[in-house]
Amino acid sequence: GAGVSQTPSNKVTEKGKYVELRCDPISGHTALYWYRQSLGQGPEFLIYFQGTGAADDSGLPNDRFFAVRPEGSVSTLKIQRTERGDSAVYLCASSAEVGQPQHFGDGTRLSIL
């Protein structure tokens, strides 16, 4: 497809489990961003990549969260030892270059039981 693709669309897991969320950016976009959106709130920045490197990870809440983009295209957000407070919609966005408008996927709705 032409847009940002995120999988899975929904993920339900138990507290303490490990989860991986995947993002396929728009083809050719060099910058990729992860946000987290809680109910009734706007998206909150987590991390962004310029190419393969994480240019700013200041939004990651703690060391249980980690993201990679090994080939400068697909990115995976990884959450270890999940907690109920991690439940949210995780949004991915991409842009042609950093500073260009960000285009979002439909998100992964993560529920921790």
Next chain:
Amino acid sequence: GQQLNQSPQSMFIQEGEDVSMNCTSSSIFNTWLWYKQDPGEGPVLLIALYKAGELTSNGRLTAQFGITRKDSFLNISASIPSDVGIYFCAGQPIGGSQGNLIFGKGTKLSVKP
């Protein structure tokens, strides 16, 4: 951290009416963007603004980058039922990370046919 104040929080209007919403910040921004989000979907970019005073239209939508660089507004003319959704302002503060967008909490628009 940085916050954007978006108002109103919600609006309930008649079809055909014009709508105005705005976003303010305590600090200077060098980019303002407006997004619309439907339930279960990611935010969709409506308008991007890059210069103080800039006024940009996209169909029935018009947005302006405030002269003080601390605010922006979005107007929707002659609203229709498909305008229903949550509208978010987002901005990039001067001196901040280029990839880190700050979002408001959204304006929920309901349109009565």
